[in-house]
Amino acid sequence: MAGPDTKGKARPRGAAVRHSLAVWYPLFRPALFALDPERAHRLALEALRFAGHRRAGVASAAPIECMGLEFPNRLGLAAGFDKSATAIGGLGRLGFGFIEVGTVTPKPQAGQARPRLFRLPGAGALVNRLGFPNDGATAVAARLRRRRYAGIVGVNIGKNAATPLGRAVDDYLLCFRAFRALADYLVVNVSSPNTPALRELEDPVRLEPLLAALLEERARDSAAARPPLVLKISPDLSLAEVGAIARLLRSLPLDGVIATNTTLGRSGLGGGATVPAGGLSGRPLHARSLETVAALRAELGAAFPIIGVGGVDSAATALAMRAAGADLVQVYTGLIYRGPSLVGTCLRALR
Numbered sequence: 001m002a003g004p005d006t007k008g009k010a011r012p013r014g015a016a017v018r019h020s021l022a023v024w025y026p027l028f029r030p031a032l033f034a035l036d037p038e039r040a041h042r043l044a045l046e047a048l049r050f051a052g053h054r055r056a057g058v059a060s061a062a063p064i065e066c067m068g069l070e071f072p073n074r075l076g077l078a079a080g081f082d083k084s085a086t087a088i089g090g091l092g093r094l095g096f097g098f099i100e101v102g103t104v105t106p107k108p109q110a111g112q113a114r115p116r117l118f119r120l121p122g123a124g125a126l127v128n129r130l131g132f133p134n135d136g137a138t139a140v141a142a143r144l145r146r147r148r149y150a151g152i153v154g155v156n157i158g159k160n161a162a163t164p165l166g167r168a169v170d171d172y173l174l175c176f177r178a179f180r181a182l183a184d185y186l187v188v189n190v191s192s193p194n195t196p197a198l199r200e201l202e203d204p205v206r207l208e209p210l211l212a213a214l215l216e217e218r219a220r221d222s223a224a225a226r227p228p229l230v231l232k233i234s235p236d237l238s239l240a241e242v243g244a245i246a247r248l249l250r251s252l253p254l255d256g257v258i259a260t261n262t263t264l265g266r267s268g269l270g271g272g273a274t275v276p277a278g279g280l281s282g283r284p285l286h287a288r289s290l291e292t293v294a295a296l297r298a299e300l301g302a303a304f305p306i307i308g309v310g311g312v313d314s315a316a317t318a319l320a321m322r323a324a325g326a327d328l329v330q331v332y333t334g335l336i337y338r339g340p341s342l343v344g345t346c347l348r349a350l351r
Helices: 013-033 037-051 088-092 137-145 165-179 198-202 204-218 239-251 283-300 315-324 333-338 341-350
Strands: 064-066 069-071 075-077 098-104 117-120 125-128 152-157 185-189 229-233 256-259 279-282 306-309 328-331
Touching: 013 037, 037 088, 037 117, 075 341, 088 098, 098 137, 098 185, 125 283, 125 333, 137 152, 137 165, 152 165, 165 185, 165 198, 165 204, 185 204, 198 204, 204 229, 204 239, 229 239, 239 256, 239 283, 256 283, 279 283, 279 333, 283 306, 283 315, 306 315, 315 328, 315 341, 328 333, 328 341, 333 341
Parallel strands: 075 098, 075 328, 098 152, 152 185, 185 229, 229 256, 256 306, 306 328
Antiparallel strands: 064 069, 117 125, 125 279
């Protein structure tokens, strides 16, 4: 693994890439922000894909064992940034201990009509109504087989928009089978606000049979080959609903929970601004995500793995997520605004 810089010695290649991107991003950000957000994101992914051709070590800042896996550090990239696993190598060079790709659906799909991604710079926020655009399970699985990133890779899975809710379990099972031997962990995404009716699957009456079917499928593997299975939940659940899901998690052999996805709420934005429809992420989401993480921790006890995500854009917000009860912390929108330097800032805080 790439170690820390030492006086008189060359910086390891991975660290050099991280340093270079952190230095140059503030200079390029105005040009990127002058572009349509989705086009700018595609350009950033292409640059990261190019940067990831060579294998690099992972920043090991206080490794942690969680969900039966050894994470090089507590900081990860949330799903949604690299939906189709095109730039894992370059993203890994930023220093993340784990990267979550997706959401991946069984069949490729284009997602919602454009425009569908919006910046709110004054709030440090994004609004997206992308609707799971991705290259499909077969293409993503092929990329994962060729990956060179040495850290933990999770795959976030969902259903195709055209699949009726009553057949959703079929899509999740197809994705599970495609990635069971390739992913270090798998995430069941039932909480995106941008696929019609998807959040209805968060109702324990629907959620329990879905999770039970996935756990039954996983039980076909040997104990050593079973990937951890994690649920990602919405920030828009009431505390009573969070409690009901937590009780369900305790009753099943699930391995973890991610809190939270994007929100349909608009608190924290201030008045007067017209905000597009879609899921809000970034700084305004932070307080609600903290509240959800804390509620889960209170219900689940000290040992159950929780991954916290939502509005982490500084050392202080990363530490607040840990204090609320998160074992691991993910970033996404903060990376858009702060750039690669955010990774080093959070890693130093999370040590």
